[in-house]
Amino acid sequence: MKNVREDFPYLERKVIYLDNAATTQKPNQVIEAIANYYRRHNANIHRGIHTLSMEATDMYEKARERVASFVGAKAKELIFTYGTTSSINFLANALRGSGILREGDVVVLTELEHHSNLLPWQSLKRYGIELRFARVDEKGVLDESKVVELLSGARLVSITGLSNVTGQKVNIGMIIEAAKKKGVLVHIDGAQLVPHAKVNVEGMDFLSFSAHKMLGPTGIGALYISERFLEKLEPFFVGGGMIDRVTLESSTYAKPPEKFEAGTPNIAGAVGFAAAVDYLESVGMEEIEKHERELVQHAIEEMKKLDFVELYGPLDERHTSIISFNIKGIHPHDVAHILDEEMGIAIRTGHHCAQPLMRKLGVSGTCRASFYLYNTKEEVDVLIEGLKKVKEWIG
């Protein structure tokens, strides 16, 4: 893989940043694209006939095309949201509001899910929509056939493509294939998958992801809505920018995707999102996945040598990008604090917005190191040294 580190100004801080599952650092190309938009092209979109407004509209719509093509979608099938959480909230509510999900319908989820792919569906229970859960084993590993078993009679399956806790890359192909056969709709929570692997929406009905987890800015994400639902799906947010004709009593809506994007969107965010996608493609998603897999495998190998470290997740070829662990007898907070102050290593601790999974693992939280294209094997080695130091100090 080409050397990318010189593109990332955060490295001037001498930090070893291993919290990429939470958010990623930004390359100069993304920062510049956003700054350039604000410096030279800032205006509201879709309204003005003046030059700046036309330019801003053009940049926004080009960004949509760019992000859509990154996942193999058509531009009109991709709506911008505020991030994965807002995508899934939008989807769950719009599906119900449009009568696509009705009383008695079953939604299949798993114990792996981030709270963002759990709570929006839980909130539909008051409308008589039922939830079914595929369980994971004691190491937090999901057997995809357990999901397939639950699909009979279900209306929708909503599942993560890559666990933000265990680093398991879920075999979504198998789930999509089975769901199609049984006429079950498929939503993939791509918050972790899309930044770290080549993804194509083929076979999916819906896909959610966030820009900030893939080198882009915060406050913008995407929801892919398969073409066949663009007309049927009712907007969840209504107001400015999404209308056709409005009277005091009633309104008709603009065509998709505009009808789903009420209000002034995050225009600069979209521009930055597109720049992030350009950057990722210039490196190559296959290359990135290969690089991260090497890093995580190296981390697993080295951590296995430390008898005081407990590891979670599949730890085999399904394991990529993220490793969760604990030092036996030491609280994750203490580990993270010492790694940060002594070694300049940023890791995440806590429940990672996945409390049901923590309960299954029998812990209140874990330490989590998560990698991206700019991380190196040497940084993993420093992490290993850091773990030994923590153990020595307070173990």
Next chain:
Amino acid sequence: MDWLKELYSEVVVSYAKDPKYRGKIEGALEERDMNESCGDEVTLYVKIEDDRVKDAAFEGVGCVVSQASAAMLVKLIKGKNLQEVREILDNVKKMLKGEDFDEEKVGDLVVFSNISEIPQRSKCFYLAWSVLERLYDRISQGGSN
């Protein structure tokens, strides 16, 4: 960093691990709290007789800071009358806010004197104290065992 060495000094780590302050007291006042975000948890047992802390202990799981702070709390309040407990509590609160406080009132807890400069750990530090605060309010409102 020096303060990190202090935060994880032998004194603090040994308080966190010392079983002496831990346990459940039957028939005592009981109050519990946790930091949802990290899973730190403290249950405090306090037995009051004649306006005095006859006995105290805690049960808990969590990081060194939260557990050491709880252990120090137990040690500090044992045998104190309610007025003294109030004074300790007030001084610990001042410490948390970075205000001047009376070092003599807070015992070994003085190792955390710069906790106000470590906001990411102040919740850990104060967990047991917030439990004591609630217990104290219950007692002063005439709560009983």
